[in-house]
Amino acid sequence: xxxxxGAAEQRPTPGTxxxxxxxxxxxxxxxxxxxxxxxTVTRVPVVTLHYVIDGGAIYEPAGSAGTAQLTAKGIAEGTxxxxxDDIAQRFELLGTSVxxxxxxxxxxxxxxxxxxxxxxxxxxxxxxxxxPAFRADDLARLQHExxxxxxxxxxxxxxxxxDAFSRVLYGPxxxxxxxxGGERETVREFGASRAREWHERAFRPERMAVIVAGDVEADExxxxxxxxxxxxxxxxxxxxMPSGGxxxxxxxxxxxxxxxxxxxxxxxxxxxxPRVNADYFELTVLNAILGGLFGSRINLNLREAHGxxxxxxxxxxxxxxxxxxxxxxxxxxxxxxxxxxxxRSEISRIRDEPVSTSELSLAVEHLEGVxxxxxxxxxxxxxxxxxxxxxxxxxxxxxxxxxxxxxxxxADVQRVAQAHLRPGDLNLVVVGNAALKExxxxxxxxxxxxxxxxxxxxx
Amino acid sequence: MTxxxxxxxxxxxxxxxxxxxxxxxxxxxxTAPIVAVNLWYHVGSANERPGRTxxxxxxxxxxxxxxxxxxANEHFELVQRAGGTLNGSTWxxxxxxxxxxxxxxxxxxxxxxxxxxGALLPAMTQEKLDTQRSVVKNERxxxxxxxxxxxxxxxxxxxxxPPEHPFHHSLIGSIEDxxxxxxxxxxxxxxxxxxxxxxxxxxxxxxxxxxxxxLVQQYFxxxxxGTGRPPLSLRDxxxxxxxxxxxxxxxxxxxxxxxxxFRSPVFGSEAYxxxxxxxxxxxxKVGSRLHRSLVRRQRxxxxxxxxxxxxxKSADLxxxxxxxxxxxxxxxxEAAVVSEVNGLLSEGVSLPxxxxxxxxxxxxxxxxxxxxxxRADLISKFVTYFGESARVNTQAMCYRDVDLQAVTxxxxxxxxxxxxxxxxxxxxxxxxxx
Numbered sequence: 001x002x003x004x005x006g007a008a009e010q011r012p013t014p015g016t017x018x019x020x021x022x023x024x025x026x027x028x029x030x031x032x033x034x035x036x037x038x039x040t041v042t043r044v045p046v047v048t049l050h051y052v053i054d055g056g057a058i059y060e061p062a063g064s065a066g067t068a069q070l071t072a073k074g075i076a077e078g079t080x081x082x083x084x085d086d087i088a089q090r091f092e093l094l095g096t097s098v099x100x101x102x103x104x105x106x107x108x109x110x111x112x113x114x115x116x117x118x119x120x121x122x123x124x125x126x127x128x129x130x131x132p133a134f135r136a137d138d139l140a141r142l143q144h145e146x147x148x149x150x151x152x153x154x155x156x157x158x159x160x161x162x163d164a165f166s167r168v169l170y171g172p173x174x175x176x177x178x179x180x181g182g183e184r185e186t187v188r189e190f191g192a193s194r195a196r197e198w199h200e201r202a203f204r205p206e207r208m209a210v211i212v213a214g215d216v217e218a219d220e221x222x223x224x225x226x227x228x229x230x231x232x233x234x235x236x237x238x239x240x241m242p243s244g245g246x247x248x249x250x251x252x253x254x255x256x257x258x259x260x261x262x263x264x265x266x267x268x269x270x271x272x273x274p275r276v277n278a279d280y281f282e283l284t285v286l287n288a289i290l291g292g293l294f295g296s297r298i299n300l301n302l303r304e305a306h307g308x309x310x311x312x313x314x315x316x317x318x319x320x321x322x323x324x325x326x327x328x329x330x331x332x333x334x335x336x337x338x339x340x341x342x343x344r345s346e347i348s349r350i351r352d353e354p355v356s357t358s359e360l361s362l363a364v365e366h367l368e369g370v371x372x373x374x375x376x377x378x379x380x381x382x383x384x385x386x387x388x389x390x391x392x393x394x395x396x397x398x399x400x401x402x403x404x405x406x407x408x409x410x411a412d413v414q415r416v417a418q419a420h421l422r423p424g425d426l427n428l429v430v431v432g433n434a435a436l437k438e439x440x441x442x443x444x445x446x447x448x449x450x451x452x453x454x455x456x457x458x459x
Numbered sequence: 460m461t462x463x464x465x466x467x468x469x470x471x472x473x474x475x476x477x478x479x480x481x482x483x484x485x486x487x488x489x490t491a492p493i494v495a496v497n498l499w500y501h502v503g504s505a506n507e508r509p510g511r512t513x514x515x516x517x518x519x520x521x522x523x524x525x526x527x528x529x530x531a532n533e534h535f536e537l538v539q540r541a542g543g544t545l546n547g548s549t550w551x552x553x554x555x556x557x558x559x560x561x562x563x564x565x566x567x568x569x570x571x572x573x574x575x576x577g578a579l580l581p582a583m584t585q586e587k588l589d590t591q592r593s594v595v596k597n598e599r600x601x602x603x604x605x606x607x608x609x610x611x612x613x614x615x616x617x618x619x620x621p622p623e624h625p626f627h628h629s630l631i632g633s634i635e636d637x638x639x640x641x642x643x644x645x646x647x648x649x650x651x652x653x654x655x656x657x658x659x660x661x662x663x664x665x666x667x668x669x670x671x672x673x674l675v676q677q678y679f680x681x682x683x684x685g686t687g688r689p690p691l692s693l694r695d696x697x698x699x700x701x702x703x704x705x706x707x708x709x710x711x712x713x714x715x716x717x718x719x720x721f722r723s724p725v726f727g728s729e730a731y732x733x734x735x736x737x738x739x740x741x742x743x744k745v746g747s748r749l750h751r752s753l754v755r756r757q758r759x760x761x762x763x764x765x766x767x768x769x770x771x772k773s774a775d776l777x778x779x780x781x782x783x784x785x786x787x788x789x790x791x792x793e794a795a796v797v798s799e800v801n802g803l804l805s806e807g808v809s810l811p812x813x814x815x816x817x818x819x820x821x822x823x824x825x826x827x828x829x830x831x832x833x834r835a836d837l838i839s840k841f842v843t844y845f846g847e848s849a850r851v852n853t854q855a856m857c858y859r860d861v862d863l864q865a866v867t868x869x870x871x872x873x874x875x876x877x878x879x880x881x882x883x884x885x886x887x888x889x890x891x892x893x
């Protein structure tokens with residue numbers, strides 16, 4: 001109940017908070033060894049099915065970037081009995097669309113249906129996951145669609161900046177230096193044999209989990225999954241191993257000149273610790289203060305104080321290994337150099353001085369308070385549970401989250417800032433107007449690396 | 460078919476109106492300890508006077524710069540500190556402001572909305588206006604000028620509505636008009652449009668009705684009713700464009716892209732639901748006509764989709780959005796898309812196509828209601844446009860009730876060559892990089 005708030009001018013004080021707990025989860029394993037994770041929430045008659053497979057882009061050997069994603073899309077293109085068109089019709093008549101995809105660590109297939117459709121959707125998903133036909137014609141179309149995407153990316157400043165950032169941070173010898181979907185030269189190498197091989201090595205019971213959230217009892221969900229998956233056996237196959245890591249790259253400024261650009265897309269950052277690290281909660285608080293919240297230092301500086309941009313933010317892109325820290329913004333062309341200077345100075349400042357009590361409390365109170373709002377829908381719940389699985393987070397992760405955030409101090413924030421923000425290692429990418437070359441050369445004392453677009457634009 | 464019982468949406472609704480004209484709906488759901496507060500002001504770019512395009516959106520930015528009892532940038536901080544999310548958006552005929560907070564922070568959310576509704580002007584300064592003008596110009600560049608195809612969003616309404624029609628001009632505005640905006644404009648706009656009788660408030664989530672009602676009365680009650688607004692001059696438009704207008708834009712784009720638009724019945728009208736289902740048949744997800752034929756079979760397109768703008772006044776737009784495959788020319792793309800539309804006219808649609816579209820739309824509608832913020836915004840929408848919050852509970856049924864005959868009627872009356880706009884982007888040739 002809120003306190004007596006008195007006159008309208010008096011700012012209201014909060015009432016007593018009602019408690020919130022992340023939905024309780026029940027776990028089971030099918031006879032075939034697939035983990036089934038169920039969270040029952042009955043408010044709305046929907047269910048989200050979320051299949052997670054440990055077989056994402058990091059497992060691709062050199063020269064085959066894009067295999068995981070093309071294979072993932074490829075499974076929806078048809079089984080022996082059904083064409084891709086048939087599959088799409090069947091799923092969509094159930095009211096769901098299924099767009100299998102690949103991330104760095106994982107392959108995923110998600111479906112949200114009315115609860116009465118659960119069994120049908122689950123059965124169809126199983127067909128697609130276990131028995132893809134990988135017809136050459138269908139896979140060729142997927143490759144062409146990826147090429148079209150790359151052509152679009154090459155005229156689109158945000159995508160150019162994101163991909164250039166990965167390239168400069170991780171280098172051409174690391175898988176992480178290429179986009180998940182691959183580049184032209186690697187996408188060309190894809191075909192049915194690669195897809196079958198990937199499927200055999202990744203789509204196996206011991207690498208798969210099914211997460212179910214929504215209006216279904218755990219017992220029923222377990223029974224459905226056991227019926228569908230219980231007798232699935234995979235033949236022996238070589239283990240998928242993550243490809244090698246990345247070597248440290250020297251700090252430099254990289255410029256992708258675009259003749260018609262009216263803004264500069266800026267990415268500044270460096271590599272970061274693995275997702276599972278001792279400073280994760282401290283880094284989360286640090287990032288909220290530095291560039292995660294609207295009222296963060298970087299956003300208030302670049303947007304509200306200087307009017308350089310519509311928005312500027314920072315973030316850790318967490319991976320099992322090879323994470324990165326990146327400050328991202330699009331600024332007026334004529335403010336490019338000043339914006340870079342301001343970003344660098346904010347990174348230094350948060351290392352040099354402890355954050356204020358007010359900044360700390362804003363971040364901590366926000367992260368604590370917003371917690372239940374993050375998980376309103378079944379899709380948000382399964383995404384969170386998938387993340388827990390992919391990174392091997394503790395079973396009590398969601399139960400402990402708020403307490404861990406609460407315990408972060410200003411001294412902690414400064415400590416992790418000094419440990420994990422490395423001004424000397426920052427790489428800078430600018431996608432902007434060609435006329436900026438001179439200014440950027442001055443900014444970098446002549447150490448400016450000119451980048452082109454992706455090599456060719458033919459099919 | 461989806462069980463009818465699953466489409467029975469029964470969101471509780473408690474509606475009332477304050478003496479000053481503020482229409483309020485409270486929808487209680489105590490499952491999670493969060494509450495969404497949502498405010499629709501019935502004003503948008505359509506209300507802008509000549510020479511002030513983009514003003515409604517610029518004004519939306521100003522709403523976050525503080526009010527009589529809220530300092531600059533404090534609005535965002537207060538809500539985020541309370542553990543909330545927040546934003547606002549400007550559309551042609553409405554501007555909304557919304558936040559979702561832990562439920563014990565309801566009073567703060569309401570107090571903040573009331574303070575800026577009742578007493579914005581004391582906090583407005585030239586400096587804040589200049590900064591937000593700069594921010595909006597950056598936003599324009601980021602979303603339109605520095606994006607391939609970015610101008611479609613301005614060109615299409617300009618083609619679809621006559622020059623003097625309030626929906627014709629740019630929502631984000633021209634640089635020239637943004638530069639001309641003054642503090643006097645801010646004051647006048649506020650006094651005219653940001654009044655309780657021009658606003659709809661919805662609260663959805665973990666609330667006690669009487670407590671919420673008392674807070675609303677306490678904070679919003681004292682705000683005086685507005686003194687009148689100029690009516691929106693929206694004359695009735697003919698049901699179709701009366702022809703086929705074409706515009707070809709040469710731009711630095713990698714692939715040709717076609718927007719093919721049709722004038723369609725306004726959001727919420729009976730025929731609208733048939734239009735919405737038709738749009739889904741044509742271009743929602745990969746099982747849609749356009750995708751099956753143009754992307755999958757013919758491979759003449761690399762992507763294809765369709766959507767409606769959902770405008771509740773004057774006339775709506777149904778838009779097909781198709782991007783060519785590499786090597787396909789703009790004219791060939793257009794011919795293929797038009798051929799699909801003509802096919803729909805000559806052969807009609809099938810029952811499974813209608814069922815697929817309805818299944819997708821209704822499942823999505825019901826699933827979206829899990830979010831308190833989504834519920835609140837839907838309720839505000841139905842109250843603003845129709846004066847009926849209860850439509851949030853019948854909306855899914857309206858889609859389900861669309862049958863083959865209704866779709867056929869819509870196709871025949873609205874997809875013909877006398878009701879088309881083609882906006883075609885083609886490469887200007889050389890996308891050179893230094």
